Amino acid sequence: MNLNATTMPAIRARGIGVAFGGISVLRDVTLDILPGEIHGLIGENGAGKSTLGKVLGGYYTASAGELEVFGTRAHPWNPPAALARGVAIMHQELQLVPDLTVAQNVFLGIEEHSFGVLKTTEAARLDELMASSGFTLQPNAVVSTLPIADQQKIEILRALARHAKVIVMDEPTSSLSKGEITQLHEAMKALRDEGRTVIYVSHFLDDIMEITDRVTVLRDGALVATKITAQETKSSLVSAMLGDGKTETPFPQKKIPAKRVAALQVTGIASGKGANGATLHVNKGEIVGLIGLVGSGRSEIARAIIGADPATSGEVVLEGTAYGKASVAKSNDLGMVMVPEDRRKQGLVMTIPVCANMTLPHLSQFSLAGIIRSGLERLHAGRLIDHFSVRPADLDGNILNYSGGNQQKVLISKWLMEDPRVILLDEPSRGVDVGARETIHNAIAELAEKGAAVLLISSEIEEVLGLAHRAYLVDRGRIVEEIDPATSDVAEVLAALFRHQGTGKMEEAS
Ligand SMILES: Nc1ncnc2c1ncn2[C@@H]1O[C@H](COP(=O)(O)OP(=O)(O)OP(=O)(O)O)[C@@H](O)[C@H]1O
Ligand SMILES: [Mg+2]
Known part of the structure; x- marks a missing residue:
């Protein structure tokens, strides 16, 4: 990652605010996200991580502040505009079409097929995406028949298929196994090495510590700090998330039942x-x-x-x-x-x-x-x-x-x-x-x-x-x-x- 101050940020957010029905859920969020970095986004449930991701992806309109993408104002801003400028988002709640196949979901909205038949170029492209990410799926399997872990992989392939320069991954690993998480991390590093940006939302602080270059902490809709990950520890991140110097607590004590029934x-x-x-x-x-x-x-x-x-x-x-x-x-x-x-x-x-x-x-x-x-x-x-x-x-x-x-x-x-x-x-x-x-x-x-x-x-x-x-x-x-x-x-x-x-x-x- 290049932390040089002269690098043009991939995303420049200034004073971003979001309110729903008069209730403000993001307040005055200011941060730069750089090309070629894996940027962690952490915070308690409801802190505003997904909301920020959706603002970047054009799904929510900020009620205050300015957003710039590669130096140009993001306006008008909606999902197609964001995609056109290279910003894609993988949603926390999977948004696949259950009755369509793996391939159809991956290329949904950007398909080149005619009359429902995938073009051979797409089949080849899917092979390529699966090979580079390490996620192998049956292209013709119908999504509703697949376990959640596979569906999550489709979301990942879908973001990759969009050639995005900035990919927001909102808790992509919640149903992946250890091995699959490692694969995803490898895919993320490969993206970073190509100069692309990954914004990684996760509650797994070990993963955040391991893979991110910098990490932004949100609390109650406000940005607490953006930190260089290597200078943090898991417990410093937990305290930043929770505030008040709180830290993670151990598991409750195991009580052995008196009788075996x-x-x-x-x-x-x-x-x-x-x-x-x-x-x-x-x-x-x-x-x-x-x-x-x-x-x-x-x-x-x-x-x-x-x-x-x-x-x-x-x-x-x-x-x-x-x-x-x-x-x-x-x-x-x-x-x-x-x-x-x-x-x-x-x-x-x-x-x-x-x-x-x-x-x-x-x-x-x-x-x-x-x-x-x-x-x-x-x-x-x-x-x-x-x-x-x-x-x-x-x-x-x-x-x-x-x-x-x-x-x-x-x-x-x-x-x-x-x-x-x-x-x-x-x-x-x-x-x-x-x-x-x-x-x-x-x-x-x-x-x-x-x-x-x-x-x-x-x-x-x-x-x-x-x-x-x-x-x-x-x-x-x-x-x-x-x-x-x-x-x-x-x-x-x-x-x-x-x-x-x-x-x-x-x-x-x-
Ligand atoms: N469309 C909406 N309408 C009203 N309130 C919303 C809407 N979307 C989000 N919120 C509220 O905004 C706040 C932030 O939600 P958000 O989903 O961004 O949290 P999060 O940090 O992603 O949490 P989690 O870790 O649980 O996914 C929450 O209080 C949520 O209820
Ligand atoms: Mg969320």
């Missing part, structure tokens, strides 16, 4: 969707992790257990009672709940306000003779908002406009404040900031302490080791090893995962 016993569950004969159990008061590489079938095992995907074989026993044919509704009635991985598709209802999203699963609690007692409902939701510091703290807020991390808080709070007997958590802290992560970790520990059986899926091995009493390693939809988190470290677990990879003895999931 099986809450959930699963034998040989298979679904045809990726669960492939998994056998596991979780005792009351226990947190049990499922660790696997992306695509190993962790989520699919959980989905088969709760009945979100119909099980084709296997047995689920809940507190000693065989369960029979599972469905999500029946599972919920019996006290088994799941916080899904894909909050937009499976978790939240985007057309109803925050309050209703929180109380939705519990409406019977709030109704008397079929009439919802809205006072009680609002009281309950208000407590959840406080407990999880959902921002904005507005019961009637439009969930669609909430920052990614705050949506996640809403989704998770609705189940964590219940008293489920068994809870399946799929990536519960994805996209949430250090403060909210701690709240979620404490809530999980408290649930277990109250006697719930917790099955925890997380791509962050550290998180599983930090929270779980026991953990299973998963490959091809089966359990291949059980580990003791107290005596394992991340490197060992990763080595074990790679050792087991593809060794799943059963036939492949169809």
Whole structure:
């Protein structure tokens, strides 16, 4: 990176302000982003990172300030204008067209095909993009059939396909595996070495420390500082994000349940969707992790257990009672709940306000003779908002406009404040900031302490080791090893995962 003061910045922002309905969410943001740098953008949930990214990409119009791109005023400014000037953005919430193929999504809006048939030049271009980024996908696969990690790769390819000189990547790694994150980092470095600029929004401070040249910290819509990464530490960044000299806290202490009482016993569950004969159990008061590489079938095992995907074989026993044919509704009635991985598709209802999203699963609690007692409902939701510091703290807020991390808080709070007997958590802290992560970790520990059986899926091995009493390693939809988190470290677990990879003895999931 060239920090020479005479370099013309790729982006020059002066006093940028953004307000929605009179509420200001970005204030007086002034910064230069240089050609050929990887520039980190960090801050708590709702700090304004995505909003700033969307201003750069032309999706939001700044209500104050000036934006220059390569020395020329960005005006008029909208997504096509931004693209034409070389600024592309990869959104935090994936924006793919589910019914189109990988190739169609990558070239959407810039396609050269006629009558829906890809030109051979495009097929070649896609090959080239996949080779340079290291992400390999089937060009003709329909997007809705692909796991989130693959969809995230499509977003990345899509930005690359636009020959952008400046690429805003808004939390691109949230569902990628360690290996894929490394690939993405390599692709980012290659872009930097070609003189292009990457603006990298991430809650993973290790990644920010490792790959960025400079990093800008936002807090409550204002810019705290832009720093040279090499002169910072992870904890100096955390304090800058949180203010008041706060730092990251360790995992809550693990309480060992007094008695071993099986809450959930699963034998040989298979679904045809990726669960492939998994056998596991979780005792009351226990947190049990499922660790696997992306695509190993962790989520699919959980989905088969709760009945979100119909099980084709296997047995689920809940507190000693065989369960029979599972469905999500029946599972919920019996006290088994799941916080899904894909909050937009499976978790939240985007057309109803925050309050209703929180109380939705519990409406019977709030109704008397079929009439919802809205006072009680609002009281309950208000407590959840406080407990999880959902921002904005507005019961009637439009969930669609909430920052990614705050949506996640809403989704998770609705189940964590219940008293489920068994809870399946799929990536519960994805996209949430250090403060909210701690709240979620404490809530999980408290649930277990109250006697719930917790099955925890997380791509962050550290998180599983930090929270779980026991953990299973998963490959091809089966359990291949059980580990003791107290005596394992991340490197060992990763080595074990790679050792087991593809060794799943059963036939492949169809
Ligand atoms: N279209 C909109 N209408 C109203 N408010 C909005 C809109 N978009 C964003 N906001 C608000 O702006 C604030 C900043 O949101 P933003 O998405 O930029 O946060 P973020 O830093 O990206 O957070 P996260 O880490 O959770 O993704 C939030 O309070 C959010 O609710
Ligand atoms: Mg965001």
